[in-house]
Amino acid sequence: MLKTLWSAPLTAKLGVLVIICYVVVAVFAPVLAPYKETSIVGASYELWSDEYLLGTDNIGRDMLTRLIFGARNTIGIAFATVLLAFIVGGTLGMLAAILGGWYDLVIGRIVDILMAIPSLVFALLLLTVFGTSIPSLIIIIALLDSTRVFRISRSAAMNVVVMEFVEAARLRGEGMAWIIRKELLPNITAPLLAEFGLRFCFVFLFIASLSFLGLGIQPPLADWGSMVRENATLITYNDITPLLPAVAIAGLTVAVNFVVDWMLHLSSGLKKEHQ
Amino acid sequence: MSSVLKIVLQRLGLGLLTLFAVSIIIAFVVELLPGDITQAILGQSATPETVAAFRKEIGLDRPAHIRYFEWLGGMVQGDLGQSLASKREISEFVGTRLSNTLFLGGLASAIAVPLALILGLLAALYRNSIYDRIVNLLTLTSISFPEFFVAYILILFLSVKAGFFPGISNVSTDLAFSEQLFRTILPALTLTLVVLAHMLRMTRAAIINLLSSPYIEMASLKGTKPFRIIFHHALPNAWGPIVNVIALNLAYLVVGVVVVEVVFVYPGLGQLLVDSVSKRDLPVVQACSIIFAAVYILLNLFADIVSIISNPRLLHPR
Numbered sequence: 001m002l003k004t005l006w007s008a009p010l011t012a013k014l015g016v017l018v019i020i021c022y023v024v025v026a027v028f029a030p031v032l033a034p035y036k037e038t039s040i041v042g043a044s045y046e047l048w049s050d051e052y053l054l055g056t057d058n059i060g061r062d063m064l065t066r067l068i069f070g071a072r073n074t075i076g077i078a079f080a081t082v083l084l085a086f087i088v089g090g091t092l093g094m095l096a097a098i099l100g101g102w103y104d105l106v107i108g109r110i111v112d113i114l115m116a117i118p119s120l121v122f123a124l125l126l127l128t129v130f131g132t133s134i135p136s137l138i139i140i141i142a143l144l145d146s147t148r149v150f151r152i153s154r155s156a157a158m159n160v161v162v163m164e165f166v167e168a169a170r171l172r173g174e175g176m177a178w179i180i181r182k183e184l185l186p187n188i189t190a191p192l193l194a195e196f197g198l199r200f201c202f203v204f205l206f207i208a209s210l211s212f213l214g215l216g217i218q219p220p221l222a223d224w225g226s227m228v229r230e231n232a233t234l235i236t237y238n239d240i241t242p243l244l245p246a247v248a249i250a251g252l253t254v255a256v257n258f259v260v261d262w263m264l265h266l267s268s269g270l271k272k273e274h275q
Numbered sequence: 276m277s278s279v280l281k282i283v284l285q286r287l288g289l290g291l292l293t294l295f296a297v298s299i300i301i302a303f304v305v306e307l308l309p310g311d312i313t314q315a316i317l318g319q320s321a322t323p324e325t326v327a328a329f330r331k332e333i334g335l336d337r338p339a340h341i342r343y344f345e346w347l348g349g350m351v352q353g354d355l356g357q358s359l360a361s362k363r364e365i366s367e368f369v370g371t372r373l374s375n376t377l378f379l380g381g382l383a384s385a386i387a388v389p390l391a392l393i394l395g396l397l398a399a400l401y402r403n404s405i406y407d408r409i410v411n412l413l414t415l416t417s418i419s420f421p422e423f424f425v426a427y428i429l430i431l432f433l434s435v436k437a438g439f440f441p442g443i444s445n446v447s448t449d450l451a452f453s454e455q456l457f458r459t460i461l462p463a464l465t466l467t468l469v470v471l472a473h474m475l476r477m478t479r480a481a482i483i484n485l486l487s488s489p490y491i492e493m494a495s496l497k498g499t500k501p502f503r504i505i506f507h508h509a510l511p512n513a514w515g516p517i518v519n520v521i522a523l524n525l526a527y528l529v530v531g532v533v534v535v536e537v538v539f540v541y542p543g544l545g546q547l548l549v550d551s552v553s554k555r556d557l558p559v560v561q562a563c564s565i566i567f568a569a570v571y572i573l574l575n576l577f578a579d580i581v582s583i584i585s586n587p588r589l590l591h592p593r
Contacts, residue, residue, distance in 0.1 A: 011412075112293075113293060113296045113297065113300065114300075116293045116296075116297055116568070116571070116572055116575075117297055117300070117301075117564075117568045117571070118526070118529065118530040118567055118568060118571045119530070120530045120533055121530060121533075121548070121563075121564050121567040121568060121571075122564070124533075124548060124549070124552050124560070124564070125301065125304055125305075125552075125560055125561075125564045126304060127552065128551075128552045128555055128557065128560050129304055129305065129307055129557075130307075201419065205419075205421050208421050209421060209422065209423070209534050212421070212423050212534065212537075213533070213534065213537055213549050214549075214553060215549070215552055215553065225421070225423075228423060228424075228427070229423075232427065232538075235427055235430060235431055235435065236430075236435055236442060237435075238431070238435050238436065240431065242427070243424070243427055243428070243431070246420075246421060246423065246424035246427065247424075249421050249424065250416075250419055250420045250421065250424055253418075253419035253420075254415070254416050254419040256419075257415050257416075257418065257419050258415070261415060
């Protein structure tokens with residue numbers, strides 16, 4: 001694993017490094033941040049100074065602190081959402097590949113219809129109805145995203161289901177869970193992992209957009225999308241502070257995209273071309 | 276030709292069916308509202324009598340499927356119901372909003388589509404060159420940017436620092452066309468940057484895929500000039516995938532427009548949708564959702580049909 005990483009292109013190495021930095025910041029947020037997440041420490045919109053390294057926000061909370069805690073909330077919620085989407089979509093997709101027939105047809109059509117509605121619009125409709133608490137945010141976006149995961153995992157599993165070893169396992173009388181876990185999953189891990197990275201980027205940006213619209217993660221929790229929205233007026237005064245959370249968002253998605261790009265190259269067998 | 280017509284008609288039917296299914300889903304989701312819509316409007320302290328009276332007033336006392344068909348029937352005739360917040364007919368103000376959004380989307384695609392096609396074609400022709408690698412790096416980076424980030428960067432540089440364009444796009448119908456165009460430039464540029472990368476990458480992939488097919492290799496082996504290969508051999512087969520790419524991205528644009536409209540305070544349908552969601556004005560949300568979904572489905576359908584029609588193998592059956 002480490003050996004393949006060593007021979008990876010520069011962009012992929014950089015991506016891995018950046019991702020590790022983000023995770024460290026997210027995990028050790030309370031240690032790294034100079035103040036508490038929601039405490040008001042000064043006047044609103046203070047400039048950058050020794051006391052407040054990046055100034056304060058619209059109601060006087062320390063910007064750097066919010067930025068560090070934002071890593072925790074924004075990345076954590078996006079990660080939980082993608083994980084849930086993969087558990088639901090992946091299981092349904094693999095079941096569709098194994099069972100086939102009516103089950104495959106019905107789930108496939110439902111997914112088709114759900115994908116015919118633009119996801120941001122559908123998410124807004126669902127959030128109007130169910131409210132914008134964090135659990136409902138995670139469940140709604142995971143549900144919308146599991147449709148894509150369903151398609152990917154179904155088509156990946158389709159190629160494996162026809163293999164002899166799956167047939168042998170079936171004839172041995174193994175249960176559905178065993179076949180999925182021991183026969184299917186190890187063989188479709190590579191494409192699913194790359195897809196996980198892509199979906200993470202998508203969900204991460206999606207939640208950031210929702211929060212920016214004021215309909216995602218709700219205050220007083222620190223979150224990068226809503227931080228941009230709350231402090232946006234500063235931009236008209238030629239101050240770049242409100243853009244920093246957006247830079248943080250972009251930095252992580254660029255890093256993940258670089259790594260995914262490399263993983264896709266690896267699995268498509270085009271190793272030589274990239275170097 | 277008749278077989279093409281049959282496939283196209285089939286797709287059209289399927290599209291209508293999808294639209295119908297989507298309308299059912301949207302109506303069903305609204306039915307799911309926990310508690311009741313009346314409680315959301317009147318508040319927790321409303322007496323049972325006022326709740327009952329209000330339910331009767333907005334027709335909630337009748338069964339769900341009857342209300343659904345009434346709503347659908349109204350939709351078809353252009354009657355979208357009444358806003359809960361302002362008590363106005365939705366069809367009165369949704370029209371100008373929609374045309375504003377279509378204007379913005381149209382302007383953005385008028386810039387983005389030709390640009391993406393040319394840059395994507397060049398990247399495919401000179402693949403693995405320095406140009407291709409730079410394009411690859413830049414597009415990968417810009418795909419990772421949230422829309423509002425692109426929007427604020429443009430505002431910061433082109434509006435605040437340079438002062439070229441207004442940072443707020445408050446267009447209205449009584450403005451002259453040139454003024455309207457001028458105020459819409461910044462949001463349109465933002466949307467262009469947002470879809471350009473996707474479109475460019477997909478165009479590049481489609482062309483590369485095509486150029487690696489045996490008949491192109493044959494053409495180049497027999498000494499055909501590169502220019503002629505592209506325009507005579509490759510392009511007739513490439514139109515399908517390319518139009519598909521364009522329509523898919525226009526469909527994406529329809530949704531991306533929501534965030535951009537909010538940033539620039541542009542009076543379009545997306546802004547209306549977001550406002551109504553925060554006010555929990557369900558009839559308006561419902562109407563906006565179905566309009567957005569319809570445009571999205573129509574664009575996808577259009578992509579499907581064009582890629583069928585432009586397929587030379589289907590047009591000249593043996």
